[in-house]
Amino acid sequence: MDRKVMVVSVAVGFLGLLSAALAFAAEATRTKVSDVQTRRGGECVYPKSPALALGLISALALMMAQAIVNIVAGCICCKKHPHPSDTNWTIGLIAFIASWVSFIIAFLLLLTGAALNDQRGQERMSFRDYCYVVKPGVFSGGAVLSLASVALAIVYYVALSSKNAQSWGADQNQGGIAMGYPPQANPVFVHEDTYNRQQFP
Template identity: 35%
Template sequence: MESKAIGFCAVVAVLGIISAATGFGGEFTRVKASDVTIDDDLCVYPSSPALALGIISAVFAIITQIYISVTFGGCRCCKNDPNSTPISKLFSVLSWVATVIGVIMLLTAAGLNNREGGQVDSYGYFTCYVVKPGIFAAGAVLALLSAVFGIAAYITLTPAPQTTTNPAVALPVGVNVDPEKSPAPFLPQQYTPQQYPPQQYPPQQYPPQQ
């Protein structure tokens, strides 16, 4: 795996773990029904960090998806990317869906956790608003799945074809010498002289002079 892919997976994994950890922290610290007291038809809620943890978890889930989208170069599932595959597009869509649902659940749970007031039910009992168990945890799981799907979408991309270039040919050029201005001299080749036998020519006959 290339160093770029390793760096991408590491960043997405760290962001996803932070988002999931804060989401589970909101689940463990949420206000429970047993923690609320009623004083003169008024619900008294104890202080809880679940509101801040839920918001932090949602923010990190959004940051994770933004980082994945920027790395892929925009809307990965919509554009015609020659490196994308049907599997990578599927994981991309799943990552977006998990992010949207997870952020909604985390923000909703954070808002309900800090909601004041109550209501009288059908039996005449005064009840207070509390977050149902599992909403923070479900949002945290979806935030983590969003990061996992983003990593899977990146890994399943088709690698870009590498262009090969002709290897460079070493020229006998000196140091700091421009080969165009000072071309390398070529030594003449030495050929051994060939021996040929002397040719025999017949004597020519000339007519006597008058």
């Protein structure tokens, strides 16, 4: 594997793990029903929670990982490939689409969970006199999908990089074969009388 591919894969993988870890931390520190206090007059008192900051940083790390892969590798839909049936190209295309789908869902889950968890101070009761809190599993789902998105992005990048390396190697081999066999001139046949005339004028 190329050194550049290794460095990019490690960096993107680290950001993906960071995003998932922060999302799981946000899930553990989110505001729960037992943390909310109710007062007379229909007011819900929410405690402070770091889930908002954790969710936003997790979404930011995921966005950075996705941006790095797509900037370095480029969009596979914008590139022309002479053999669309190639295995690496097919794997890269599937991983590219699945990575973007999982990224969008994970990003929305993380932002939604962070926004809904941003309940501070006193709020009026809503939803049939219930204090609203983030449902369990929102941040966890975002964490799992962020890992899937980053893993698929790495697969897409590695598959695309290996395809480019194979194409470059094939071009080099063809160039070496062409240089190894210099062009030969067509043979010229001379009649026997020509030599006789030169020797015996």
